[in-house]
Amino acid sequence: MMIVVIAATNLSSENRIMNARTMNRIELVYRLTRFGFLLALGVLALSALFVTGGPVKDDHSNRNEVTTDTTSLRPPDKGKIPVAFLISDGAVVIDFCGPWEVFQDVMIPGSEEIPFRLYTVAETKKPIRTSGGMQIVPDCTIQNAPPPKVIVIPAQSAPSPAVLEWIRKSSKTTDVTMSVCTGAFVLAKTGLLNGKSATTYHGAFGRFAMQFPDVQLKRGARFVENGNLATAGGLSSGIDLALRVVERYYGREVAQKTAYNMEYQGEGWMNPDSNQTYATSLMSTAEHPLCTVCGMDVDPKIAPKSVFKGATYYFCSEDDKKTFDAAPDKFITAVAPQSAVSGSSN
Incomplete structure (x- = not known):
């Protein structure tokens, strides 16, 4: 009887070991499968990133550059x-x-x-x-x-x-x-x-x-x-x-x-x-003067001009000169930060 008991005990031990090994294998397979799934998701995400050329930007993410409303327009069901x-x-x-x-x-x-x-x-x-x-x-x-x-x-x-x-x-x-x-x-x-x-x-x-x-x-x-x-x-x-x-x-x-x-x-x-x-205007210089209003080339020998705060400003036309002369301070404030317009000393 003792032998039987011992054999049964040994059998139970062997079963537990086999069951444990089986469970370990199942858990390993599960973990590997889960890891593979997550890895596949990561690969897909990277693929999408490269295909699109980068992360997708919110249409409203950079309103300081150019404002663009991407909303589609619905044409009429009938008529033009x-x-x-x-x-x-x-x-x-x-x-x-x-x-x-x-x-x-x-x-x-x-x-x-x-x-x-x-x-x-x-x-x-x-x-x-x-x-x-x-x-x-x-x-x-x-x-x-x-x-x-x-x-x-x-x-x-x-x-x-x-x-x-x-x-x-x-x-x-x-x-x-x-x-x-x-x-x-x-x-x-x-x-x-x-x-x-x-x-x-x-x-x-x-x-x-x-x-x-x-x-x-x-x-x-x-x-x-x-x-x-x-x-x-x-x-x-x-x-x-x-x-x-x-x-x-x-x-x-x-x-x-x-x-x-x-x-x-x-x-x-x-x-x-x-x-x-x-995006930026060319600099007006004594050697290459530009119209202060429109930025076009001017001939300083014949172009209308105005002197303001020690600098000379040239213009394409009398109309542009009048625009400037009406409010030179206001005009220079509006233009200078972006176009870097500079009058040539005279």
Whole structure:
């Protein structure tokens, strides 16, 4: 009996050892499996990091660079999107014809019709003379224009109070109210940009900063978006902002196809920071003087000039000189920190 008991005892001991070994193996397999799963997750995370080029940024993480609202826009279920091009004498052709070409070239898969309805709007039906002399008869006036979902404001002459009120009223229901080049001055005069970010033509940074201190000027931005308001830099920047609007309505693929069909190779519409070459102004020196207002080259022998606090400032035109002379202290404060404009001693 003792032998049996001992054998049973030995058997129980062996079973416990085998069970322990089995449990250890199971636990080891579990731990290895768990470790492998976690390792796989880590590899996937690293792969995603390299594929995307870095960690994903919050759209609102760096508002000090360029303000961009990435919200998609919903096109209407029926009908076309009405786009109003607000023009007046002196309107710069590429500022409105560039975006016009973009919108008219959009093709939506499964449809043969252009999804935008384009028309010009002015204060009256009187023919408009553009900056290059082109004559345009407006399609509508501000009294009878169809309510727009998109407004394009190019560089042009100073707006009347009635035009400014039309912009304010219409912008209450627009998807996008956009300015191109110094059209930002027109939009800023409505007060809609107060407390918001905006950009304009690089040669007008100084004047814009001085005239609209309540607007945060973004130098070096191809375009800036704030809700339903958007501002583009100079001239061809309007093409990029228009492509950006197309992207917001119909997606990147449609916008890329539109640019391709136009043989437009610029990619600024995908990168609002792409105007960095204009982020700072050149230094004006005695050997190479620049217009204090617009930054263009001037001939000191014939250029208008002003002397202020012992320094000489040159200008492209008498109008620029008048702008400076009206408030030189204020102008230099607005311009100098960014453009490093310096008068040559005289």
